Structures are given as C-alpha cells and as structure tokens.
Amino acid sequence: MSQTCRTRDFSFQLPDDWTDRSMIAWAGPSDNSGPVAPNIMVAYDRPRPGEALGAYVNRQMADLSSRAQGFQLELRRDVMLSGRQAVEVLFQWNSGAGMVKQRQLYAQLPDGRLISIVNTAPAERFAACDQQFLAMLNSFTWPAPGAAA
Structure with missing residues (x-):
C-alpha cells in the first residue's frame, strides 16, 4: 500500500x-424554496479503455436522459477549463420534489482519470445562482506541472 489519500x-x-473516485461537495445557503440548496460538487472517474472525453460525456448524458424524469438537455459544447479542453453540458430534470437544473463540466486529467464539476440549483433559481457558480468556475486552476498533489 503505497498510495496515500490526504485531506485536510x-x-x-x-x-x-x-x-x-472521491467527491467534494459544497452547498450554499438554503431558503427551503426548492428541492435542493445551490451546490457545487467535484468528482473523479475513469473512462472505459479507449474512451475519449466526448464519448464519456455522451454516455453520461444517455444514462441521465434514460433515468431522469423530464430530462431536457439545453446545451452541450466544447469549452476550456483553466486552459484544458473540457465539455460543458447544461440540463434540467424533475427530481420528484421539483425541477432541478445542472451545469456539468468534464475534463481529462494527465493520468487518464476524468474530473466532473457539477453546479446544481432549483431550476427557477439557477439563473440567480449562476453568477456565483461562474465565479467559482473562473477561479478554478490546475496545479503547475510537477507540483506535489
């Protein structure tokens, strides 16, 4: 066992x-007016062998669209995340407790893993939360090459 997981x-x-495959999640203040409090979550995953970033995102969207009630894809585009190629998707669905809207950004790490950054808020409040979401995304940086993790 020579791999070490370190947190604060x-x-x-x-x-x-x-x-x-860890996840990091932060939630904003809740006013109890919707199914979720505004939140951001970062998760790691591995693509299937030989699976490119775009194919991975397509697979995730196909899975979500088949399972999420009332799934509506609003946007899918290639973007840059702090200088690295990424894919952004924006969609909403009915959580059962109300409509939820999400932005997901996917990027590949040098070791082959994928990182997803997910912004979630009640659909009717997403636009109001988006300024904070975009500020968080715009502050995102990758470590310098060779920097310790």
Missing part, C-alpha cells in the same frame, strides 16, 4: 491499483 482532516493508505 485525515490521511490513510490504499493499494496502488485502487482508483480515486
């Missing part, structure tokens, strides 16, 4: 062949 609050050892 703890660390532990893992086998080298285990994949980091």
